Amino acid sequence: MIRNIYKTLSVLALGGMLSMVSCTKNFEKINTDPTSAPDVPPSIKLTRGLIYTSGGEYEAWRANIIYCGMMIQHFASLNLTYVGDKYLYNDDYSGAAFNSFYPNGLKIITDMMTQTENDPANANYAAIAHILRVVILQRLTDLYGDVPYSQASKGFTDLTFYPAYDQQSAIYAGLAAELEMAAGMLDASKASPGDADITGYRGDVTKWKKLAYSLMLRIGMRLSKKSDQTQARTIVQKAIAGGVFTDRSEVFYIRHVDGDYDNPNSHVIGTYSNSRGQTNKDNLAIKYSKSFIDMLKAKGDPRLQIISELPKADSTPGGSDVPAVQKGLRNGYDNTSDPVYGIASVDDANLAHYSQPKQVLVLANTPNIFLTYSEVQLMLAEAAARGWTTGTPATYFIEGVKAGIWQYTLYSAAIAYNDVTATTYATAQSAALAGGLTAQLQAINEQYYITTLLNEYEAYANWRRTGYPVLTPVNYKNNETNGQIPRRLRYPRGEYNSNGTNVNAAVAAQGADLFTTPIWWDKP
Numbered sequence: 267m268i269r270n271i272y273k274t275l276s277v278l279a280l281g282g283m284l285s286m287v288s289c290t291k292n293f294e295k296i297n298t299d300p301t302s303a304p305d306v307p308p309s310i311k312l313t314r315g316l317i318y319t320s321g322g323e324y325e326a327w328r329a330n331i332i333y334c335g336m337m338i339q340h341f342a343s344l345n346l347t348y349v350g351d352k353y354l355y356n357d358d359y360s361g362a363a364f365n366s367f368y369p370n371g372l373k374i375i376t377d378m379m380t381q382t383e384n385d386p387a388n389a390n391y392a393a394i395a396h397i398l399r400v401v402i403l404q405r406l407t408d409l410y411g412d413v414p415y416s417q418a419s420k421g422f423t424d425l426t427f428y429p430a431y432d433q434q435s436a437i438y439a440g441l442a443a444e445l446e447m448a449a450g451m452l453d454a455s456k457a458s459p460g461d462a463d464i465t466g467y468r469g470d471v472t473k474w475k476k477l478a479y480s481l482m483l484r485i486g487m488r489l490s491k492k493s494d495q496t497q498a499r500t501i502v503q504k505a506i507a508g509g510v511f512t513d514r515s516e517v518f519y520i521r522h523v524d525g526d527y528d529n530p531n532s533h534v535i536g537t538y539s540n541s542r543g544q545t546n547k548d549n550l551a552i553k554y555s556k557s558f559i560d561m562l563k564a565k566g567d568p569r570l571q572i573i574s575e576l577p578k579a580d581s582t583p584g585g586s587d588v589p590a591v592q593k594g595l596r597n598g599y600d601n602t603s604d605p606v607y608g609i610a611s612v613d614d615a616n617l618a619h620y621s622q623p624k625q626v627l628v629l630a631n632t633p634n635i636f637l638t639y640s641e642v643q644l645m646l647a648e649a650a651a652r653g654w655t656t657g658t659p660a661t662y663f664i665e666g667v668k669a670g671i672w673q674y675t676l677y678s679a680a681i682a683y684n685d686v687t688a689t690t691y692a693t694a695q696s697a698a699l700a701g702g703l704t705a706q707l708q709a710i711n712e713q714y715y716i717t718t719l720l721n722e723y724e725a726y727a728n729w730r731r732t733g734y735p736v737l738t739p740v741n742y743k744n745n746e747t748n749g750q751i752p753r754r755l756r757y758p759r760g761e762y763n764s765n766g767t768n769v770n771a772a773v774a775a776q777g778a779d780l781f782t783t784p785i786w787w788d789k790p
Contacts, residue, residue, distance in 0.1 A: 312459055325366040330530075336350030338729045339558055342594065382395065397445065407785075477511075502655070514672055514673070522630065523630070556593075568691055570589045573719065574589075575625070577622060595620045639669045641666070643666030644670075660699050663695075663709070
């Protein structure tokens with residue numbers, strides 16, 4: 267059924283192009299554009315909106331993997347073009363998420379929201395539109411800080427072609443309010459999206475409601491770094507009272523099929539036919555970072571064997587996932603012979619001996635995961651540690667770590683989950699919670715860092731919020747930050763040409779448009 271939905275979208279697009287070249291004897295009598303579809307059903311908009319929310323190769327490659335994933339040292343590369351782990355600036359990469367999510371995902375979702383929010387029969391579509399709008403806009407504001415929010419994507423509906431930039435403090439308050447409203451709108455007695463919903467929920471409004479409150483929990487926790495934690499605590503407690511995820515099956519992910527609608531992350535680092543295959547590009551390949559692999563080894567994390575492999579193993583012909591032989595690539599080096607930053611300083615110049623994502627995780631039809639039960643449980647562990655909710659941090663922590671291991675079964679039936687192994691590991695890791703709040707926050711958020719692999723937008727945001735894991739920055743020559751891990755991405759240069767008054771006002775309010783300028787929630 268999912269393949270048929272994607273095929274229908276392709277046929278509709280083809281039909282539109284064909285009609286553009288057709289002619290009619292009575293053309294002068296027609297005053298309606300035959301290529302437009304003013305009454306497109308919300309079900310079609312939902313499917314397309316979900317595809318755009320998942321994203322494409324363009325922003326997955328540049329923003330998610332190259333910048334976010336390498337800045338927080340999940341990944342590394344020797345390529346001089348792959349600027350994230352060297353803190354170099356590239357406008358096309360830094361602006362990729364902004365340039366993609368606004369005109370694509372946010373535009374169609376806002377259109378669906380406008381079409382349905384005053385139609386009681388389609389209340390569920392309107393609610394889902396609000397939730398997806400939050401998903402996209404939280405990513406954007408977390409990356410850039412102040413961004414268009416209240417006037418975003420309203421060129422068609424309101425003729426607002428030059429949207430103002432809202433301050434992040436207002437955006438976060440608005441996102442929390444939108445989620446509360448959306449949760450209240452969801453109604454099992456109203457029309458369900460059914461198969462138009464290509465997430466794992468397939469139109470289940472009960473799960474969508476839990477997603478709304480789980481996203482609200484994440485919004486509240488993001489504000490915990492502020493000196494005044496009243497707003498963070500209030501939002502967190504409201505989310506918990508509303509009802510967050512309570513089961514592993516409630517993971518929020520978008521389904522994909524091979525072909526035109528494959529997983530955007532997989533299209534970058536997978537090695538299947540027509541993918542970019544960036545894990546196998548000789549000395550230019552993307553590999554796991556040494557920091558990440560060393561962390562998993564030190565913890566004895568059973569996920570290392572699930573997620574990592576050597577393309578040409580040191581021990582077993584044809585590749586190996588044996589944990590002991592996994593080796594991460596150090597961040598901040600290039601493929602030149604420079605004795606300071608170049609390949610001569612790396613242990614082994616043959617990148618075939620460095621660990622990469624196991625290909626079962628990056629197939630064309632693997633799901634794109636946005637929010638997991640593991641993350642929710644770990645956030646609850648932190649909330650409990652802070653005294654914001656009942657329960658013991660260890661109980662949430664152990665469940666969160668186990669769920670973080672289990673969630674890889676979503677990628678393939680070939681990945682088995684061993685509850686005994688997972689429980690043993692999670693229990694051992696929970697010993698760190700016996701210390702004070704600092705030790706608890708470190709243990710919890712190191713696990714959060716591990717469980718958000720491939721959702722690099724979220725991993726980068728939570729690292730900035732908590733400072734965990736403790737990472738050693740690099741100081742590559744001519745970097746943009748004087749050897750500090752960037753705190754945000756820079757606005758695309760095109761905004762200064764097309765919406766200059768508003769982007770300049772945002773810079774004046776927020777601070778210089780630099781990698782080193784912290785965004786609002788990143789300041790105490």
